[in-house]
Amino acid sequence: MSSSVALRHARHLSTAAPLSAFSATISISKAKSKLKAEHDPDKALEIYSSVSDRYISPLSSRYAQEYTVKRLAKSHRFSDIESFLDSHKNSSQITQEPFLSSIIRSYGVAGMFDHALNIYHEMDDLGTPRSAISFNVLLSACVHSKQYDRVPQLFDEIPVKYGFLPDKVSYGILIRSYCENGSPEIAMERLKEMEEKDVEITTVTFTTILHSFYKKGKSDEAKRVWNEMVIRGRGPDVGAYNVKIMNIQGGDPEGVKALIEEMSDAGLKPDTISYNYLMTCYCKNGLMDEAQKVYEDLESKGCNPNAATFRTLIFYLCKKGRFETGYTVFKESVRVHKIPDFSTLKYLVEGLVQRSKLKDAKGMSRTVKKKFPPNLVKAWTKLEEELGLAKLEAGDKKKKDAGWRIPFI
Numbered sequence: 001m002s003s004s005v006a007l008r009h010a011r012h013l014s015t016a017a018p019l020s021a022f023s024a025t026i027s028i029s030k031a032k033s034k035l036k037a038e039h040d041p042d043k044a045l046e047i048y049s050s051v052s053d054r055y056i057s058p059l060s061s062r063y064a065q066e067y068t069v070k071r072l073a074k075s076h077r078f079s080d081i082e083s084f085l086d087s088h089k090n091s092s093q094i095t096q097e098p099f100l101s102s103i104i105r106s107y108g109v110a111g112m113f114d115h116a117l118n119i120y121h122e123m124d125d126l127g128t129p130r131s132a133i134s135f136n137v138l139l140s141a142c143v144h145s146k147q148y149d150r151v152p153q154l155f156d157e158i159p160v161k162y163g164f165l166p167d168k169v170s171y172g173i174l175i176r177s178y179c180e181n182g183s184p185e186i187a188m189e190r191l192k193e194m195e196e197k198d199v200e201i202t203t204v205t206f207t208t209i210l211h212s213f214y215k216k217g218k219s220d221e222a223k224r225v226w227n228e229m230v231i232r233g234r235g236p237d238v239g240a241y242n243v244k245i246m247n248i249q250g251g252d253p254e255g256v257k258a259l260i261e262e263m264s265d266a267g268l269k270p271d272t273i274s275y276n277y278l279m280t281c282y283c284k285n286g287l288m289d290e291a292q293k294v295y296e297d298l299e300s301k302g303c304n305p306n307a308a309t310f311r312t313l314i315f316y317l318c319k320k321g322r323f324e325t326g327y328t329v330f331k332e333s334v335r336v337h338k339i340p341d342f343s344t345l346k347y348l349v350e351g352l353v354q355r356s357k358l359k360d361a362k363g364m365s366r367t368v369k370k371k372f373p374p375n376l377v378k379a380w381t382k383l384e385e386e387l388g389l390a391k392l393e394a395g396d397k398k399k400k401d402a403g404w405r406i407p408f409i
Contacts (some may be wrong), residue, residue: 025051026047026050026051028051028064031048031050032063032067034047035048035064035067035068035071036067038071039071039074039373039374039375040071040374041071041072041074041075041077041080044071045068045072047064047068048064048065048068051064061102062102062105065102065106066105066106066109068084069081069085069109069110070109070110072084072110073109073110073111078110078112081107081110081112085106085107088103089119095126095127096128097128097130097131097134100126100128100134101134101137103116103119104116104119104120104134104137104138104141105137105140105141107119107141108137108140108141108142108144108145109141109144111145111146112145113141113142113145113150116138116141116142117138117142120134130162131164132164132165132167132169132170135158135159135164135166135170136167136169136173138154139154139173139174139177140173142177143173143176143177143180146180148177148178148180148181149177149181151173151174151177152177152178155170155174166199168194168200168201168202168205171194171201172202172204172205172208174190175187175190175205175208176208178212179208179209179211180212182216184213184216184221187209187212188209191205191209201232201234202234203229203235203236203237203239206225206229206234206235206236206240207236207237207240207243209225210222210225210226210229210240210243210244211243213225214243214246214247219247222247226244237268238263238269238270238271238274241259241262241263241268241270241274242271242277244259245260245274245278248281251280251281251284252281253282253285253287253290256277256278256281257278260274260275260278269302270301270303271303272298272303272304272305272309273308275294275298275301275303276306276308276312279291279294279309279313282294283312283313283315283316284316286320288316288320288322291313291316292313292325295309295313304336305332305333305336307338307339309338310332310333310338310339310340311340313326313329314326314329314330314333314340314348315344315347317329318344318348318351319347323348323351323352323354323355323357324352324355324357324360326348326351327348327352327357327360327364330348330364334367339368342372342376342379342380345364345368346383348364349365349368349387349389350387352364353388353389358389361389362389365384365389368380
């Protein structure tokens with residue numbers, strides 16, 4: 001039997017009514033799809049518990065488990081998270097390192113690092129072998145919990161205690177912890193250690209340090225890291241170029257365009273993030289026609305707009321009073337399931353009402369309430385009332401009902 005005990009516990013934790021819509025067993029892919037759209041933690045538990053045992057595997061169940069934990073964490077139900085994840089220890093799969101690592105990872109997602117560390121130390125008792133795999137997940141959980149200063153100590157102590165060697169991924173997470181803590185200089189020192197131990201220094205590791213130096217305003221040090229990457233033949237890749245692009249002094253669109261061309265000349269394909277920065281530079285400089293063209297040309301460049309694309313463009317269109325165009329872009333964001341955040345859409349709907357585009361405002365409002373989670377729907381409903389949209393909706397409904405009551409002659 002696989003993790004049926006954990007699934008039964010998920011049922012027990014759910015305070016909702018007994019399973020109805022999810023009473024039939026479903027595949028893990030179906031569960032993930034449902035969990036993405038479900039924001040109620042009890043219903044999330046129901047969905048997770050409805051996954052058939054035969055579909056459970058460490059890799060496939062990881063994301064479903066994490067989605068469930070995220071929903072519980074958002075509601076601050078940390079004791080339920082502990083009970084839910086602790087119950088997985090009763091599974092026969094607990095002796096498999098990837099399975100136990102998924103529990104460590106989920107504790108990291110919830111920001112419960114001490115629990116992650118505790119189960120890591122229990123691995124001997126549970127009969128689970130250790131390697132750099134579970135160690136890297138533990139370090140990532142520490143970083144995800146924003147306990148950056150604990151990573152170096154764990155890095156130095158745990159491999160020695162349990163008898164294994166850190167790998168390039170382990171060092172990459174260590175480097176990230178220093179950079180997140182605002183210490184890229186120390187990160188550079190650890191690179192020397194990697195060299196001495198013949199551990200590969202990846203492009204991602206260099207890019208992490210590059211970004212940290214730029215973030216601290218130390219552009220000269222950033223340039224040295226860039227040159228070091230080139231000398232070592234470690235890129236730069238698209239990610240490194242994007243870091244350089246986002247730190248163009250003064251947000252100069254021509255500077256961004258030049259770097260994008262440089263990327264292409266180097267045989268690299270600029271991605272959506274690259275073009276988002278170019279679009280943002282145009283927006284910040286008031287060049288909205290140019291910004292829109294970047295957005296409209298994304299598909300021809302082999303890229304798809306992401307949530308940041310829509311959020312940025314709609315915000316600046318509203319700022320320039322182009323609410324009708326903003327609404328058109330909003331409809332496209334809905335079509336591709338990349339709807340922007342509450343604040344951006346609030347700006348848009350307020351502008352549509354100001355311009356007396358009430359039909360568009362009402363249509364947008366109906367869509368938003370279908371897409372947003374319950375807590376934001378509540379806030380949006382309040383906004384509707386403040387803008388007078390609720391009364392208009394009620395009036396439309398009355399007219400419609402009255403129309404149905406007209407006798408046929």
